[in-house]
Amino acid sequence: MELTRAQEEEYRSRVRGCLLGGATGDALGAPVEFMTLSGIRAEHGDHGVREYVADYSTGKPRYGLITDDTQMTLFTMEGLIRAGLRSDRGTGFHPVGILHQSYLTWHETQTVREPSGEWPGWLQGERWLYEQRAPGNTCLSALAMSVAREGSWQKYGGPAVNNSKGCGGVMRSAPIGLLPPHWNGVDSAIFTWAAEAAGLTHGHPTGKLASGALALLVHRLVVGEDLAAALDTVMAELSRHDRHEETTTALRRAREAAASESPSAETVERLGGGWIAEEALAIAVYCALARSRPEDFLDALSLAVTHSGDCDSTGAICGNILGALHGETVLPPQLTFEVEGRGTMLQLADDFVWEFTASRLLHGEYGPFTRWTVRYRGG
Template identity: 60%
Template sequence: MAPMAWTRRALEDYRSRVRGCLLGGAVGDALGAPVEFLALDEIEQRCGPAGVREYLPAAPDDQRYGLVTDDTQMTLFTAEGLIRAGVRTDRGIGFTVAVVHAAYDRWLDTQLLPGPSGPVSGWLAGQSWLYARRAPGTTCMNALQDARDGGTRIARYGTPAVNHSKGCGTVMRSAPFGLMAPGTWPDEQVFAMAAEAAAYTHGHPTGTLAAGTLAVIVARLVAGDDLDAALDAAAAELSQHQAHDETSRALEAARHAARTAPVTPAVLEALGGGWTAHEALAIAVCAAAAEPEPERFGDALALSVTHGGDSDSTGSICGNILGAWHGETALPPALAFEVEGRGTILELADDLVWEFTRARELHGDHGPDTRWRVRYPGG
């Protein structure tokens, strides 16, 4: 990773986009979570024809608002894994995506344990609020448990899962691969890293290719492209991979639907339910493209979750895209202030920015152990 000179304005813009992407994803996740298993007519009866525009209680017997799901949890552990992979390069062994697999194993602890148990590895695993089980994906859970049970650390991390799933559990966590500083990696490497990490839990190529596609979309937006240009770049990279047809068709259908406005919940439902990776990506892209103005961020999120499908995942992906495009100041404050874990999310976003722009000041190349390395052990 070659260092680059950052102007103050460029660094502020980059930081805003990273914070916007991670927090926007959490907002979309929390907005869609309470309606995830409802049919469209049930959602409209509950929220009105304008759809889901404010947080609903988590459940009839749980009157908390703005709670996130495994989508946000796994996204945060993806980001943490990337930071730790950056720290690990001090050993002279290169940037290793398998470090993200170990991060997902730490996420698995948050689903199996009631809270941090004894000494934990790194600061994120010590955040008590993350120890909440919010309908995590069965495929992710099973694949990570299988990896944990599979032998030595070297054998179990960095190995693809043995299943044929193309569920949206790949794409909903992959935005951080696009958040590493612009110019750090070319599109093809961003795509390949996200696809590799997706394969740790999902074995179908559609699941891995959709994850790579989202990562490139986010990377191009963070670099300053508009959404159309970012989608063009992602589609071009996607087309270079075998078995891309299903994801390519879904992405083009989403763009076509957004161009032939108005986009309604019925239009989104025609793209699928969002339970699979390509459908979730398509719904999120369509909603973002249909409401592209920064001041319509909330309208795009409402559209992305108002359908009878996997609303938290489509909302999360849409929020990632819009946040990376418009930056954190475009987030609707009435939603952003109340989202669960806001402090942790923004703290992690800043840490990711510092790791990929100011690493030498934090841990050098082969320097002594620092408190940054305690926060983010290189492994």
């Protein structure tokens, strides 16, 4: 089934909204990530963080800098496009191995100063992605170990050998849920792909299941469900998986808090710090529910980053959720216009939509033969 023109425009808006919304939340929360709530309020007032804080690491102020959360999200999206191109060659859509390759590409950006040219895809050539922004140690070590274990970056797909449930898996999983609305009916597959992709770096079941939950939540929003209905679908899917209890309990607490309490940073902190997967997801969901109207997008992001925890990750996930729910028109211009890498993100978002709605015009086993296969080589 093909999308109508109106449906494709709505879909594109959701993809862009999810990607840029996540980046905006990430950049808003990054400068206050290691501060206490009282320290944040002392600097920003009781209303919390509502504008970018300048970074002076290069000697001049820079605003809207993203972190490893958005970096890895972009590599997730590029990997999915390359997986789509590969499925056209008759192998079926199986993204996890190619996502591992994409994450290994990201790993190189964190360990060298400039592109080596050895990795597939155009994203590895974006020099601005080679800055280290407090990358997660679990992601770095798991990816380094996978290269050492296999002996080559060309062999990939093995799960992480650790028991971590840090939020580094869930914070990059939203693009898997952005697979288009005419893919309706593949909920369990999307959940499983995201869980397995998270498992490439985080071995604990909760780290994987929370990642699957976010991807499925985003997909149900893309299909057109409201936030409450989408969460119902997620809870039902979680119940079918062993050791789901931590993630299910965290989401239930978030929903109950949003329904019974006025939005506050104190409520956010009762849900946890966001350093581990189920807490990061729960905080983001709570903030999205508490400030769910389109006009409240900035209020939701501010709530998601104003706490004594992993502010950039909770801001990013909240932005992913509400961007997918409402589309790009809810993005606050006063922040989004200067988020780092916006041009790259828009290119990637549009390419993602084209791959999954118009691939017949770009590539095929018997043609057409366009430079798309060069742009996304190595699938």
